[in-house]
Amino acid sequence: MTPAAIEQETLELLEWPRLADQLASFTATAAGRRHCRTLPLPSALEESRTLLAETAELLGLDGLTEGGLSLQGVADIAASVNLCAKGGTASGEDLLQLAATLAAARRLRRQIEDPALRPVTTALVTELRTLPELEQRLRFCLEEGGRVADRASVPLAALRRQLQGARAERRERLQELLRRWAPLLQDTVIAERHGRPVLAVKAGAAGQVPGQVHDSSASGQTLFIEPQAVLGLGNRIIDLEGQERELEQVLLRELSGEVAVHAAALEVLQAILVRLDVALARARYGAWLGAVRPELGSTAEDPFELRDLRHPLLLWQQKRQGGHPVVPVTVSVAPELRVVAITGPNTGGKTVTLKSIGLAALMARAGLFLPCSGTPRLPWCGLVLADIGDEQSLQQNLSTFSGHIRRIARILEALQSTAGGAPGAPATTAGGAALVLLDEVGAGTDPVEGAALATALLQHLAGCARLTVATTHFGELKALKYADPRFENASVAFDEETLAPTYRLQWGIPGRSNALAIARRLGLEASVIEQAARQLQPRGEGEVNQVIAGLEEQRQRQQEAAEEAAALLVRTELLHEELLSRWQQQQQQSAELQEQRRQQLEHSIREGQQEVRRIIRRLRQSGGGRRPDTAVLGETARQAGRRLKHLEQQHRPLPERRQHAGWMPVVGERVRVLSLGKAGEVLELTDDGRELTVRCGVLRLSVPVEGIEGLQGEKPTPPEVKVRVQGRRGLAAPGPDVRTERNTVDVRGLRVHEAEAAVEETLRAANGPVWVIHGVGTGRLKRGLRAWLDTLPYVERVTDAERSDGGPGCSVVYTH
Template identity: 75%
Template sequence: MPSHSAPEPDIAADTLELLEWPRLAEHVAGFAGTEAGRRHCRLLPLPASPAESLGLLAETTELLALDGLIEGGLSFQGVADIRATVQLCAKGGCAGGEELLDLAATLAAARRLRRQIEDPQLRPVCSALVGELRTLPELEQRLHFCLEEGGRVADRASAELAALRRRLQAALAERRERLQDLLRRYAPMLQDTVLSERSGRPVLAVKAGAAAQVKGLVHDSSASGQTVYIEPQAVIALGNRLRELQGEERELERAVLLELSGLVGEEAEALHHLQRILVRLDAGLARARYGAWLGAVRPELTDDPETPFELRDLRHPLLLWQQRREEGSPVVPVTVRVGPELRVVAITGPNTGGKTVTLKSIGLAALMARAGLFLPCSGTPRLPWCGQVLADIGDEQSLQQNLSTFSGHIRRIARILAALASAAAAPNGGSTPPPVVHPAGASLVLLDEVGAGTDPTEGAALAASLLRHLADRARLTIATTHFGELKALKYGDSRFENASVSFDEQTLSPTYRLQWGIPGRSNALAIATRLGLDAQVVQAAAEQLRPGGSGEVNQVIEGLERQRQQQQEAAEAAAALLARTELLHEELLSRWQQQKEQSAEIQEQRRRELEHSIREGQGEVRRLIRRLRQGGRSGGREAAETARVTGQRLKRLQQEHSPQPQRVDHGGWRPAVGDRVRLLALGKAAQVLALSEDGRELTVRCGVLRTTVDLSAIEGLNGEKASPPPLPQVQVRSRRNPASRGPDVRTEANTVDVRGLRVHEAEAAVEERLRGANGPIWVIHGIGTGKLKRGLRDWLATIPYVERVSDADKGDGGPGCSVVFVK
């Protein structure tokens, strides 16, 4: 017997393990873009208030929409974990060059992400996160100026360092020349004409027999003893000098790194805040991409504990992952609808029917919504914010603690009750029942096989008493059981409800479908028969059930199941009839549309035939007139009069049968580019190609004709009359400081040269100059490949206080210089 018992683990943490929450968190972490984000997602913390959870859900929604708008998705490339570097610098330590370069890259990436995310109208929550983010462009520019690729300190970082490196390179070149001269002089005595190194010193591979002829310091010899590695005497002093110079170089490099580390340490608070925001954004994007991969939807989460649970077609996320990533079995969804009046749901049915999976699915759904994750459901899931999710799932048997299955369940249930009592204690010392819900949210309790592991009679009584107790203290308790006595609790207490998992007796397999309102049967006798148990044994068991009440209960349940099946079949027949009706309706609409189109085609064909006849008649009249003119006066007057009358009749006929547009007064109608309009002078349709600045003239194309017309010379195809736009109102826009407006000519003070810089370096230089600008700024970037110019133009387009950007005058640089006008 053990001398003492182990301390009880926290029931909330124990519940997370039972629901496999760490496994789900690992799945979410796989969608993060940085190591810090993955580390945060593996913990997947649960907020302590509904407001925090709603904020996380809003972040997930906004980042999911933004990720779909950006080509290639939102990228965290360049973001590094800078916590250790910032902590070291804040304590006065010296960070390495690579760590400082990573910090500079993180600052540049944070600036890029802020530009992509910040939009208070579309993304208010995420914009508030990045709105006060300090990206420290001066610090980034200083780091990039002093450090080269790979973290090496650049020559330009220090004049002393640059001079020392020149002396070092000269000494290295001198030693190289001396060694080459010695190689030529001692060539017959050498095993190899290639210089080697031993302990960082250059050596010659001298034959052992000639070693005495070469003056110098022996550093090593070959394994065979045939070769001796000698540093020639002529370069020993020079090598010592090089060592001294290299030591001085390291000291000067360390001085530069210490200076840069000091600058980082001064901004430690801002950098720590930046790191926290980047990790939060990365975690939010991971939640969004995980939800999109699941096909999940945003839940409607409320802080009202009485909010009903409405989860339609809920699928277990871990089983869904297993189905898609590991080619597992298809996941059968469950639908949960629990009204505000219900407190306990008892799920019954056969083993392996999906009762435990249902428990875990509901528990994970409550935790996922609280953590800001979307739920794999249909429609819009609704549920209250659950401040407590407590579970007793699985076998708690322990040989080390001398616990049976029943004892293990009882100990865990006792911890659940203690957690509920501590969260919602009675205000008057326990004289009245405690409140139903936790003040900070709802309590969800999940019990698997409640009361199992002991005598069935006592277990059923204990389970019934426990569920009644929980109905007074928890917002919702969902319990699975095989006890028939628990199925009758619903009929004596309106806070109870029954549910069951269905079982197909023909195929001897569960359907994993959850049915509400009807208790389930264990189907033990049917399963035993199918598995080949002796018929006499099964018959004897059935005889024992008939006299008791349980047999009658099973008959009632069987009748309810038949009734439900009939209702289901009737509902399916009604759905099929509705579908056929919809198809018929669509077919009728389609035929009506076809007839309408055919009628229009017939009318158009008749109109074309009439126009053709009129044109033929007009041609005949013209020919008649031409002959009359050629024939002289004899008999011509009578024929001419006949031709004139005929022509007038043809014109009236054309006017009567030509389709006239229905002119409707459309007040305020104005054409737009791409619209089709009618030219009143020609009576033809044309397409609008362009509009003048005042909107009173249009450039239109009619066939091959392209012309500019006034607004009054056109109308809509349906007879709309265009209304002219209002006269523009001239407004005087004040500058930030009109009294101190700078000159509009280029000077040294308003010019910044960024040639040779990277885009992010140029952005930092221009941003620094723009802060104090009170007039236009000339940015010299050169022409080259145009990459620097395009990058700067794209960046300047996102800055709110930049009015416009244009090329400079030819005398100021033309296309190689941009003029930035600030508001």
């Protein structure tokens, strides 16, 4: 069996198709649902990282867009395009759906395009060719429901007028015959038989009504006759209807031929739309699960860090079907570990843990977020292999010992065929890390031989797989940790008081079977239990269980101590916040007191200055400077005034300085993203300091430095930019400001939205100004286009053309 076949078998064992069906329920198109139900797994690390980036970008856009990002109007056009490419004729309804898909693709491209916030999806939609000319042609020729419009063809319009006249004439003649032959008729309603209008004539009066009999009633009392007077008109109408169908088919063939010309571009468009639909489904599925974006390691040696991992299928069951709350497990595997042996009682959650780890590796590889807390980290697993046959699977597939051995043999063969690297370090594969999941390894045979086989198998897998997680009841496997540093023990906890599993995973401690405790609680005779305990003593299992029990008690005491330390830390933080608040209040009060004293001093200085002025004024009134003593007193008063003014200047408050001038964020600092209104952590700064990467929750954004501020309102001061002036040469030079056929678009007679599509396509291909001929008319088309052009960021200005180029009936659009 090939590695792909055994991996497909692993997907079935892990119930991956169920998860794919759940993901498909979040898609918006039929093609997206088909893709999700198969859900192919990427074959390279970079593909998975690209898918994760698409999921994150569309998750952010979906949350910012009112009503969410919509794929309304997107249809599955693959079959229609394939039919047209092979020379076939598509139906009018299919062609109209293709036009709606082109319009929806253009709308999505406008919503998604933002290289700064969404670089990956922007690069994806830039490959879209929305073909506005083809869309306009299809909408012009087709009406609602796919009917070919009269305006599509002059001969068709003329033929339909003839057909309409003939039908009206036949209807008038039939109404006249109804009135004339009323006594001969069973009913005064014009019926239809075999596509021809007939009158319900009494059987006895059939000879009085000339015409062709098409049918009779079950009793034979009524004959349905097409009157002779309308037979010719009926034949003519049938002939005209045939001509109408032929003309319609001619037009549909022409439209199908135009679609065939653009078949390659339409196939690319269909693939991109499906990819966007699936990426949006991944984003919405992850948000519904409360999942977070994982980080995929570049090497197979990277650790597994999955905190509070919840099984996605059980989480779906809890939310959709009201199941029991899902108990999370934490998986922490250091780079040097190769094998984790999980022990514990049955129904304790060992198999669920296995499946959770396997699904987490597959979900991260497929671009899905993981239902964890924090930031999950794990290597990219290019090969996930499993041997799981338990009573908890939906298929009730209880594997025998031989079935287990055959499957394990295929796993070893797959590992050997994909192994790469040196023999001394075979824990990686050419396609990334290899993850092996084994349930009840070595079970189904003699316990002694089964334990020996399981030990040898796990030691072999430690050298050829990045990580092997195995569940077992064999006590011999618990001791491997103490002889080989590549091994680790884990166990599922069990409450002996309630005889119920807690489903919590404990690392570093092997589990106990608890068989004797369960038997005692269930009322088994005490003598039997004592005899069983004596049987265990010679083998040393009693002492082992006592050691395990002691370790569990120690773990419990450590857990309680950790909880007490956490509570103490919380109280310390609260005390620190209270002290800080009081210090700030004291600082504020001190500042207010200083301000009061300064104001009092200023008041005293002003009073002193007024008193000096009064003294000087009295001296001047008493005779000025004629007496020597008066002059001395006046000089003394002026000097006192100068000193008071100097004191006032010294105690005058300094102008408020900008507290945040020159501030720039650093890596690790938290800032506020203005476009989102949310706080985030700075992850990276560009070399020029003009852009930075910020993480807001699950989003990683690249924003300009002007788009953020500090949590206290600090405005960043970006570094000076050295401007380099470089001339444009060659193909990059702007086009001439001369009107030509290539830079002119005629939109007269189009609706505003049709004109927008035509102008936008011309602007994208233009290298200079564009002349838009819209005519004068009522002015609605010109006003609509001008209002739309004002919203485009790359449009610099719009003016009326010169009189020789059309004047007010033509607009010239200048772009940056």
